[in-house]
Amino acid sequence: MKIANLFITALATLGITNAASAGALDDIVKRGELRVAVQTQGPPFSLVDSKGERSGSSVELAELMATEMGVKITFLDFDWDGLIPALLSGKADLLVADMTPTLARAMKVAFTNPYMYTGSTVFMKGESKFKTAEDCKAPGTKIAVLLGATGEKEAKKAFPEADIKSYKGGGPLLLDAVNNGQADCGVNDVSAVKGQSTAYPAGTFNIMPDLLSKEPLAFATRYDEPDLLVWMNLFLNQVTIDGRLEQNLNYWVNSEDWKKDH
Numbered sequence: 001m002k003i004a005n006l007f008i009t010a011l012a013t014l015g016i017t018n019a020a021s022a023g024a025l026d027d028i029v030k031r032g033e034l035r036v037a038v039q040t041q042g043p044p045f046s047l048v049d050s051k052g053e054r055s056g057s058s059v060e061l062a063e064l065m066a067t068e069m070g071v072k073i074t075f076l077d078f079d080w081d082g083l084i085p086a087l088l089s090g091k092a093d094l095l096v097a098d099m100t101p102t103l104a105r106a107m108k109v110a111f112t113n114p115y116m117y118t119g120s121t122v123f124m125k126g127e128s129k130f131k132t133a134e135d136c137k138a139p140g141t142k143i144a145v146l147l148g149a150t151g152e153k154e155a156k157k158a159f160p161e162a163d164i165k166s167y168k169g170g171g172p173l174l175l176d177a178v179n180n181g182q183a184d185c186g187v188n189d190v191s192a193v194k195g196q197s198t199a200y201p202a203g204t205f206n207i208m209p210d211l212l213s214k215e216p217l218a219f220a221t222r223y224d225e226p227d228l229l230v231w232m233n234l235f236l237n238q239v240t241i242d243g244r245l246e247q248n249l250n251y252w253v254n255s256e257d258w259k260k261d262h
Helices: 002-014 024-031 057-069 081-090 152-157 172-179 189-198 225-243 244-254
Strands: 032-041 073-076 094-099 116-118 119-125 143-144 165-166 185-189 206-207 215-221
Touching: 024 032, 024 057, 024 225, 032 057, 032 081, 057 073, 057 094, 057 225, 057 244, 073 081, 081 094, 081 215, 119 152, 119 172, 119 189, 143 152, 143 172, 152 165, 152 185, 165 172, 172 185, 172 189, 172 206, 185 189, 189 206, 215 225, 225 244
Parallel strands: 032 073, 032 094, 143 165, 143 185
Antiparallel strands: 094 215, 116 215, 119 185, 119 206
């Protein structure tokens, strides 16, 4: 009996008795709504398609989460650097994007287990004098990166003598900057670059085959929502086992099939 009482006391101290079980999941179910922060425009992970509907790889996974929870879903659009602040402020329950769980970011938000791996790549205009990533190392080369993204850090490390130009917003801004001559080269997540470049005529950009880094991608919630984090990890595990994650990534990330439908 003494051991049992000590065990119960320990559980109560950790806040995991039935009386203290209310948490983020309960709030979401009672509200009947899952609030998800997404990029304003970041295909193939998040985009508004030709029908005016929110879609993309991360968006569809979030919709699956809401279905499994039995609640409706509301997407909240933010520029890249606004995703984490939106989560921390309580505007969103979780964020889904092509975000790398860096140690610095993990000081602020709680990341799920990785659901895929990617990396930063270099790209330039098809007819540019810059033909390789090595060419972009020339002093004064203007390199477009996304403010707060992993590519910003990778570009500064790989091209120390370049002029790094950080853009606030989404990945398409980098493609526009390179296409318009505001930047000589761009650095961003390879999946994003390949997906977003399909909006331009074939041959507009030359995307380098080698990556500057290999990085995991993960979703995130707040540290004060441990029950939601556990559930999200179980969700990712389940869709990996039943093949829904592979189906999603093969459609959105590993091919351009989605372009025909959206």
